[in-house]
Amino acid sequence: MPDKTERTSAVEVFKAIGRFFGDFGEAVAHGDLWTRLSLIWMGAGYARRKKYFRAVVMTLFEIFIIWFTIAFGIRYVSKFGTLGTVKPEKVFNMQTMKNEWNDYDNSFQILLFSLFTLVVWLAAAVIWFTNVKKAYALQKLAEEGKHISTFREDVRDYIGKKFHVTLLTLPVLGVVIFTAIPILLLILVAFTNYDQNHMPPTNLFSWVGLQNFISLFGGGSLGASFGYAFVRVLGWTLIWAFFATFTNYFGGILLALYLNSKKTRLPKLWRTLFVVTIAVPQFVSLLLVRNFFSNGGIVNTICARIGLTGLLRSAGLISTSYIPFLSAPGWAHVMIILINIWIGVPYQMLISTGVLMNLPADQLESARMDGASRFQVFRHITMPYLLFVTGPALVTDFVRNINNFNVIYLLTEGAYTTTNQVLANAQAKEVDLLVTWLFRLTQDYYNYKMASAIGIIVFLICAAFTLIAFNRMIRGDREGTYQ
Amino acid sequence: MKIMKKVLAGMLTAAMLCTMAVPAFAGDESISLTLWGAEEDQALLKELVEKFEEQYADFSFDIRIGVESESTAKDTVLTDIEAAADVFAFASDQIFDLQKAGALATLSEYGAVLENLAGKTLDDVKAANAAGAVSAATVDGELMAFPMSADNSFFLYYDKSLISDEEAASWDTLLDAAEKAGKKVGYTLASGWYNSAFFYGAGLTTGLNADGTTAIDWNTVSPDGISGVDVTKAMLKIAAHPAFQAVADGDLSNQIASGKLCAVASGTWDASAVQKAFGDGYAASKLPAFTAGDKAVEMAPPFGYKFVGVNAYAENIGWAILLADFLTNEESQVARFLQRQIGPSNLNAAAIDEVQENIALAAVVEEGNYGIVQMVGGKFWDPTATFGEKIAQGTIPADDDAAIQAALDSLVEGVTAPIE
Amino acid sequence: MKEKEAREIHKVKKLKENRTSTIAVHNIVIAVLAVIWLxxxxxxxxxxxxxxPGMNTSTFFPAEWSTANYAKLFHPDTVAQFPQWFKNTFIIACxxxxxxxxxxxxxxxATSMMRFPMRKPLMNMAVILNLFPGMLSMIAIYFTLKFFNxxxxxxxxxxxxxxSSGLGYLIAKGFFDTVPRALCEAAKLDGCSEAGIFFRIILPVSKPIIVYTVISSFLGPWMDFVFAKMILNAGIxxxxxxxxxxxxxxxxxxINNYxxxxxxxxxxxxxxxxILFVIMQKFYVEGMTGGAVKG
Known part of the structure; x- marks a missing residue:
C-alpha cells in the first residue's frame, strides 16, 4: 500500500521545508494584527479566537523558553566555540572548612548542555513557526465563518486522528534524551582533543578538527601503530560478524529441523534443555566458560591428564605447557566463535522452530509424494521459506554482531594478552572488536576522542552494510504484503 | 509538523523539571563525607570512622563508606572526579595519573587544618612514616596523599619441605629443586609490574617525564654492564624450564590453591592462601637471583605502597583531610595490621612485635632492600604485559640476539609513545 | 485411487525410515548435543x-559437597548482599x-496502523540510531543522568x-502489520476512535508480542553489568x-573467596x-516470529 504522502526522497524533503517556510511567509504577509502579534506573544492568536487554554499553554511555553535561555542556555552556548577558557582555582576557607572555587569552565558540561540547549532551541523555533501558521489558519477559519474547534474537540483529537502524537511523544522524548543527544555529543567529541591530558574538570579540551581521524588512519604523532591496529581490529570484527551470524543462523535451523523430526522422542524435553542455556545470564555463563578454558583451568587439567596437551606439544602445535584455548591468537579466535555457537544456537533454534511450525504443510507433502529426497525438500522448500521469513533478521544480526560487546569482552578481558607488540602499543588485541577496543580506550585510557572517532567509523560500516543488504534483499516495502 | 511540536514541548517540560531538580545544599548542621575503601577493609573502616566521630564529638558527621578496590580506584575516580568519594584509598602507582588529572588535594595547602584540629603538622606526618613511602607519595615536591601501608610488593613464597633456603636463593637451583619435587614455580610474566623486576635488577630503569610519558632504557646496556638482551635471554631460559609455570595476572591465587606449585612470587595479600597450600612448609624470602650474561643479578621488584588521598573537589575538604589523616595514623595502622596483616608504613606501628614476627612481612622488609619505586606512565602497562607474554609463550627465539633487540626496541617504542 | 496408492507407498517408506535403529541413532545424537550444551x-x-570457596581447577566435580554457598548468599556480609540485590533488580526489572x-x-x-507525515522520517531516524554502538554513548548518558541528579x-x-526502548519497535510493528486492515476499517465505521481500536481490537490479539516484549525487557536488568556498574559508581x-x-x-x-x-x-x-522461559516459550516464539509468519 504505497502512500504518496510518505515519499522521503531528498527533493520531497526540501519541498516540504520550502512549503513550511512559504506558509509562514504567507501567514506573516496576510495575517491580521493578532496573527502578527503571535510573532511576539505566542498565545495571541489563540486568545483572539477564545481558545484560552491553548493561549495560556503557549504563553507559559514562551516564558519558559526565555527563562531557560537566560538562566541556562546562553551560559553554555556562548562558550561552545572555545569549550571554555577558565581553569579551576580555589582558596581554602578555614572557617567553613571548605574550598571557595572560582566560576570555572567544564568543557564536557559546556558541550553537553550546549547541545541540549540547541536541541531545545530548534524545537522552540519549529513550534514558533508552526504557531504563527496556526494563528493564521484560525484567522482564516474565523473570517470564513467556519467552526473553530472547541477545547473538548481538541482533546478528542488526541485519541482520534492525532492519536499518534499521544502515542509517540514520550517514546520519542526518551530516545532524544537518552540516545540521540548522547550520540550527537560523542560525534562532536571525535573532533576535540578530549583525552587523558585534557580531562575536565581540572583541564579543558578544545576543538581539533579532523586530527583524530588522521591519527586513526596512520598519520599524526602516533606513527603507524594506531592505523595498523585499526586495520587488524576491523578485519577481525568483520570476520567475527560473518561467522558469528552464519554459524548461529544455520546451526539454529539445523538443530530446529533435527528436533522437529518425527524421529525425535520427547522433543519438548530436549528443546527445554537447550532453552535453559539461554536463561543463564551471559555474564555468568561466559565468565564461567572463560574459567573453564583458562590456561590453568579445568579443561586444561583434563587435557593434560589424558595426554592431549603432550600430544599437541610434540606435534608442534603449541609451545606452552597448557593449551592456550583463550590466550593465543588463532586458538582464541576459533574458541570464541565456538563458544558463541554454544550461546547463540539455542536462541536461533527457538526462532527457527517457530517459523518451521508455519511451514506450508501442503507443499511439503506434495514434494514428498513426488519422490523428492529430504535434502531436496530442504533445499527447495524449507530453506527458501526460512530465508524469506528471517532474511531481514540476518542483516540486523550481522550489525548486532559487529557491536557484540558482551561475548568478546567477557571472554577475553583480563584473560587474553596479545603477543603482538604493535597492537599492544595501540592498546588493542587480536581478539578485540572495534567496540571492545573503544570501550577499553575510554575505560582504561580515558581516550574519548579516539574512541569517538572509532565509533563513527563503526557506524559508517554498519550503515553501508545495512543499506547494501536491504537494497539487495528486500526490494520495496514489505509492510503491505500481508495486509 | 504537529507531532514534532508535541514531542519538543514535552521535552521542554522535562528540561524544566530537571533544572529544578539540581540540588541546593542543605544547611551545614551535619558534615557529610564519603569514603572509599577495599571490600575487605569495610569492617575495619566502619570501626575507624566511629572512632573518628568520637574524636570530633563536637561535630555531627554523616560519613558514608563505599566499596572501591585500591587497585581500581583510579579508574573510577577519573571517570568522574566530582562524583568520586571525598577520601579514597589507592595503590601508589596511580598517584601520577591522579595528580595529573587534578584529582588529589595538595596536602600542604591544608596544613592549618591539621595544626588546628589534629594538633600536628604535615612534617610530623612525613616523619612518622617510612621515608620510601613519603617519597612515593610526593609528586613535584608536594605530598599528595597519606601513606597507609608499605607492603605492596612481591617476594618468593616457597614450600621449605621441598625446597631448602639455599635453593630458593637463585632461579637455577630453585627450578631444579622444583623439577625434582615434581612441582612447579609460578611467576607472572605477562605484567609490567612483575616482569620489570628482572630489568630493574640489572640496573635498567624507567622514569616519568613531565608530559606524562614514560622514559625507559630496557633496550640499552645498564651502568652495571648488563644489556636488556642479556636480561631477556635469562628470562627466556627461566620460562623454558620444565618446572616453570607462567601464571596469568589475576590467576595467581587459583594456581596457589591448586596445589601444583611449590614456590610462587606474590605479595602479602596471598599470605593466607599460600599458608593453606604449603602448610608447615610455609616460608618466604626475597626473590631469587638470576644469571644475566655471566653475572648473578638480584631481582629488584617495584616496591609499592597504599595511600589514602583526598579528592581535590571534596565539598568538606577540611574534614576530608582530617579523616584521611586519622585513617592513616599510628593507631589506625596498628588496627589495620592486627585485622588484616597489612604492613604499616608508620614507623612506630611497624616496630610492634606482631609485625616483626610476621613471616610474609619479614620477606617484604627484606625485599625492600632490593625494591625500587616504579615510575611509569599509563602507556607502560600494555606493551610490557605483551612483552612478558611473548617470553612466557616462547615466541622470541632465545638464541637470536638481533630478534631480541628488535623486540626490545618495539617495546620501548610502545612505552615511550606520546599520550594522545 | 492413484493418490491413495501413492500415499500408501509414502506411508511404507515412512515406516521404514522410522525403524528403531535409525530412531535410536537420531536420539543419541540429540542427547550428545544436549550434553555438550549442558x-x-x-x-x-x-x-x-x-x-x-575458590575455583576448582583440578576436578570436574567438587571434592566436598555443601550448601554453604547458598546459606551465605542469604546471610549477607558487606560484600555479598544477594537478597537486597535480587530485590533491587526485581523492582528495576518490573x-x-x-x-x-x-x-x-x-x-x-503508531507506525503500523496510522499514517502521518513524520512517519517515514521518524522510522528512518530509528534505523540510523540503531546503528551506533551503544557503548559509545555510555559516558554521555552518565553525565546526562548526573545532570538530572x-x-x-x-x-x-x-x-x-x-x-530508549521505543527504538526496538520493529518486531512488534511487524506483528501489527499482519492484523487485517478490514477489522480496523470496520471499527472506524462504527465510530471507534484510534484509541478505541488500539485498546479494543489490537491489544487483545497481541498476546504473543506482549509476552515477547515483556520477557525481553524484563531480562535486560538481570543481564546488564556495564551500564549498571557505571551508574552505580558510589560503591554502595x-x-x-x-x-x-x-x-x-x-x-x-x-575471587578466591567468592x-x-x-x-x-x-x-x-x-x-x-x-521457568519464565519454559512457561512462556510458545508465546515468546510466536511473538518473535509472528510478524512474518502469520500471513
Missing amino acids: IPIIWLVCTSFSSY FTCVISTLFVLMVAY LTNSHIGLILVYSA SEKYTVAVGLYKMLDRSL FTQFCAGGVLVSIPIS
Whole structure:
C-alpha cells in the first residue's frame, strides 16, 4: 500500500521545508494584527479566537523558553566555540572548612548542555513557526465563518486522528534524551582533543578538527601503530560478524529441523534443555566458560591428564605447557566463535522452530509424494521459506554482531594478552572488536576522542552494510504484503 | 509538523523539571563525607570512622563508606572526579595519573587544618612514616596523599619441605629443586609490574617525564654492564624450564590453591592462601637471583605502597583531610595490621612485635632492600604485559640476539609513545 | 485411487525410515548435543555446591559437597548482599518491563496502523540510531543522568533501560502489520476512535508480542553489568543489581573467596528466568516470529 504522502526522497524533503517556510511567509504577509502579534506573544492568536487554554499553554511555553535561555542556555552556548577558557582555582576557607572555587569552565558540561540547549532551541523555533501558521489558519477559519474547534474537540483529537502524537511523544522524548543527544555529543567529541591530558574538570579540551581521524588512519604523532591496529581490529570484527551470524543462523535451523523430526522422542524435553542455556545470564555463563578454558583451568587439567596437551606439544602445535584455548591468537579466535555457537544456537533454534511450525504443510507433502529426497525438500522448500521469513533478521544480526560487546569482552578481558607488540602499543588485541577496543580506550585510557572517532567509523560500516543488504534483499516495502 | 511540536514541548517540560531538580545544599548542621575503601577493609573502616566521630564529638558527621578496590580506584575516580568519594584509598602507582588529572588535594595547602584540629603538622606526618613511602607519595615536591601501608610488593613464597633456603636463593637451583619435587614455580610474566623486576635488577630503569610519558632504557646496556638482551635471554631460559609455570595476572591465587606449585612470587595479600597450600612448609624470602650474561643479578621488584588521598573537589575538604589523616595514623595502622596483616608504613606501628614476627612481612622488609619505586606512565602497562607474554609463550627465539633487540626496541617504542 | 496408492507407498517408506535403529541413532545424537550444551551448566550447578570457596581447577566435580554457598548468599556480609540485590533488580526489572512494553506497543501501533507525515522520517531516524554502538554513548548518558541528579539511583537505571526502548519497535510493528486492515476499517465505521481500536481490537490479539516484549525487557536488568556498574559508581553495595554484585565478586582480591558464591548466585538468578522461559516459550516464539509468519 504505497502512500504518496510518505515519499522521503531528498527533493520531497526540501519541498516540504520550502512549503513550511512559504506558509509562514504567507501567514506573516496576510495575517491580521493578532496573527502578527503571535510573532511576539505566542498565545495571541489563540486568545483572539477564545481558545484560552491553548493561549495560556503557549504563553507559559514562551516564558519558559526565555527563562531557560537566560538562566541556562546562553551560559553554555556562548562558550561552545572555545569549550571554555577558565581553569579551576580555589582558596581554602578555614572557617567553613571548605574550598571557595572560582566560576570555572567544564568543557564536557559546556558541550553537553550546549547541545541540549540547541536541541531545545530548534524545537522552540519549529513550534514558533508552526504557531504563527496556526494563528493564521484560525484567522482564516474565523473570517470564513467556519467552526473553530472547541477545547473538548481538541482533546478528542488526541485519541482520534492525532492519536499518534499521544502515542509517540514520550517514546520519542526518551530516545532524544537518552540516545540521540548522547550520540550527537560523542560525534562532536571525535573532533576535540578530549583525552587523558585534557580531562575536565581540572583541564579543558578544545576543538581539533579532523586530527583524530588522521591519527586513526596512520598519520599524526602516533606513527603507524594506531592505523595498523585499526586495520587488524576491523578485519577481525568483520570476520567475527560473518561467522558469528552464519554459524548461529544455520546451526539454529539445523538443530530446529533435527528436533522437529518425527524421529525425535520427547522433543519438548530436549528443546527445554537447550532453552535453559539461554536463561543463564551471559555474564555468568561466559565468565564461567572463560574459567573453564583458562590456561590453568579445568579443561586444561583434563587435557593434560589424558595426554592431549603432550600430544599437541610434540606435534608442534603449541609451545606452552597448557593449551592456550583463550590466550593465543588463532586458538582464541576459533574458541570464541565456538563458544558463541554454544550461546547463540539455542536462541536461533527457538526462532527457527517457530517459523518451521508455519511451514506450508501442503507443499511439503506434495514434494514428498513426488519422490523428492529430504535434502531436496530442504533445499527447495524449507530453506527458501526460512530465508524469506528471517532474511531481514540476518542483516540486523550481522550489525548486532559487529557491536557484540558482551561475548568478546567477557571472554577475553583480563584473560587474553596479545603477543603482538604493535597492537599492544595501540592498546588493542587480536581478539578485540572495534567496540571492545573503544570501550577499553575510554575505560582504561580515558581516550574519548579516539574512541569517538572509532565509533563513527563503526557506524559508517554498519550503515553501508545495512543499506547494501536491504537494497539487495528486500526490494520495496514489505509492510503491505500481508495486509 | 504537529507531532514534532508535541514531542519538543514535552521535552521542554522535562528540561524544566530537571533544572529544578539540581540540588541546593542543605544547611551545614551535619558534615557529610564519603569514603572509599577495599571490600575487605569495610569492617575495619566502619570501626575507624566511629572512632573518628568520637574524636570530633563536637561535630555531627554523616560519613558514608563505599566499596572501591585500591587497585581500581583510579579508574573510577577519573571517570568522574566530582562524583568520586571525598577520601579514597589507592595503590601508589596511580598517584601520577591522579595528580595529573587534578584529582588529589595538595596536602600542604591544608596544613592549618591539621595544626588546628589534629594538633600536628604535615612534617610530623612525613616523619612518622617510612621515608620510601613519603617519597612515593610526593609528586613535584608536594605530598599528595597519606601513606597507609608499605607492603605492596612481591617476594618468593616457597614450600621449605621441598625446597631448602639455599635453593630458593637463585632461579637455577630453585627450578631444579622444583623439577625434582615434581612441582612447579609460578611467576607472572605477562605484567609490567612483575616482569620489570628482572630489568630493574640489572640496573635498567624507567622514569616519568613531565608530559606524562614514560622514559625507559630496557633496550640499552645498564651502568652495571648488563644489556636488556642479556636480561631477556635469562628470562627466556627461566620460562623454558620444565618446572616453570607462567601464571596469568589475576590467576595467581587459583594456581596457589591448586596445589601444583611449590614456590610462587606474590605479595602479602596471598599470605593466607599460600599458608593453606604449603602448610608447615610455609616460608618466604626475597626473590631469587638470576644469571644475566655471566653475572648473578638480584631481582629488584617495584616496591609499592597504599595511600589514602583526598579528592581535590571534596565539598568538606577540611574534614576530608582530617579523616584521611586519622585513617592513616599510628593507631589506625596498628588496627589495620592486627585485622588484616597489612604492613604499616608508620614507623612506630611497624616496630610492634606482631609485625616483626610476621613471616610474609619479614620477606617484604627484606625485599625492600632490593625494591625500587616504579615510575611509569599509563602507556607502560600494555606493551610490557605483551612483552612478558611473548617470553612466557616462547615466541622470541632465545638464541637470536638481533630478534631480541628488535623486540626490545618495539617495546620501548610502545612505552615511550606520546599520550594522545 | 492413484493418490491413495501413492500415499500408501509414502506411508511404507515412512515406516521404514522410522525403524528403531535409525530412531535410536537420531536420539543419541540429540542427547550428545544436549550434553555438550549442558556441561557448563552442570559445572555451574556442581561448583555452586562446592565447600571450597575458590575455583576448582583440578576436578570436574567438587571434592566436598555443601550448601554453604547458598546459606551465605542469604546471610549477607558487606560484600555479598544477594537478597537486597535480587530485590533491587526485581523492582528495576518490573518498572523497565512496564515502561518498555508500553513504549514499544505505542510506537509500533503508531507506525503500523496510522499514517502521518513524520512517519517515514521518524522510522528512518530509528534505523540510523540503531546503528551506533551503544557503548559509545555510555559516558554521555552518565553525565546526562548526573545532570538530572539520577546517578546512583534506581530511577536512573530504569530510565537507561527503558527510555530508549521505543527504538526496538520493529518486531512488534511487524506483528501489527499482519492484523487485517478490514477489522480496523470496520471499527472506524462504527465510530471507534484510534484509541478505541488500539485498546479494543489490537491489544487483545497481541498476546504473543506482549509476552515477547515483556520477557525481553524484563531480562535486560538481570543481564546488564556495564551500564549498571557505571551508574552505580558510589560503591554502595546495597544499591547494586544482581549483575553488578555478582560481577564484583570476581574482583581479583575476592575471587578466591567468592567464586562458588558467584556460581550459586548465577544459579539462583537462572532458575526464575528458566521457568519464565519454559512457561512462556510458545508465546515468546510466536511473538518473535509472528510478524512474518502469520500471513
